[in-house]
Amino acid sequence: MKILNKANRPEVVDEQVVVPKDDVLISVTDPKGIITDANDIFVSISGYSKEELVGANHNLIRHPDMPRVMFKVVWEHIKDKENIMAVVKNLRKDGKYYWVITDFVTQVDEDRNVVSYTAYRRAPKTCVLKTIEPMYKALKAIEDFAGIDAAEHFLMDFLERRGESYDDFVEHLIVNTCEKDDIRKAYEAGTAEEKKGFFNRFFGI
């Protein structure tokens, strides 16, 4: 019998653990979201042993700062066999947190029945979190105040106005915001001569 459940979930410690850049954290679940497998990197960053993880509901590592609506969106996609990418703040066994960009992928049998789900997680760039953190705080506040449906309305309206799915929104954040950040950093690190070259290349002056 599993000893880990919602009642004995760790107390939150407001301290981030940064996932190394090249690490990929993988977990596999059955169709109900019960963990069936996890790679060593996922196990190590979660702080649990593999024995503790396998057989547990994946919400074991749910961080209370995460808006519920995000998981609603994820489950609606993967149940429909549509893959989705989402930015997730997770809770470790020691109560600390880590951020990941997660690719949720559905596996089906020959009759197109879901047999399992796999999540592939990598570290997000800080620039992604600059947008996602306040967005999730707003969603959580709406959820606490007016319920999950109101949060979903807010999210869908926000995305509709942009003409993007949540996936597209995250992808554009990575491409637009982060690349601009990278250009600025490279520019700031350069010498005067290099800076001139930079402007020539990027801004045509």
Ligand SMILES: Cc1cc2nc3c(=O)[nH]c(=O)nc-3n(C[C@H](O)[C@H](O)[C@H](O)COP(=O)(O)O)c2cc1C
């Ligand atoms: C393959 C897979 C991976 C998941 N990974 C996470 C995860 O890293 N963190 C998380 O909080 N929920 C994850 N979930 C979602 C959980 O199943 C759950 O919906 C979520 O934690 C919210 O919990 P709740 O429904 O009890 O509120 C994952 C689900 C699947 C199918």
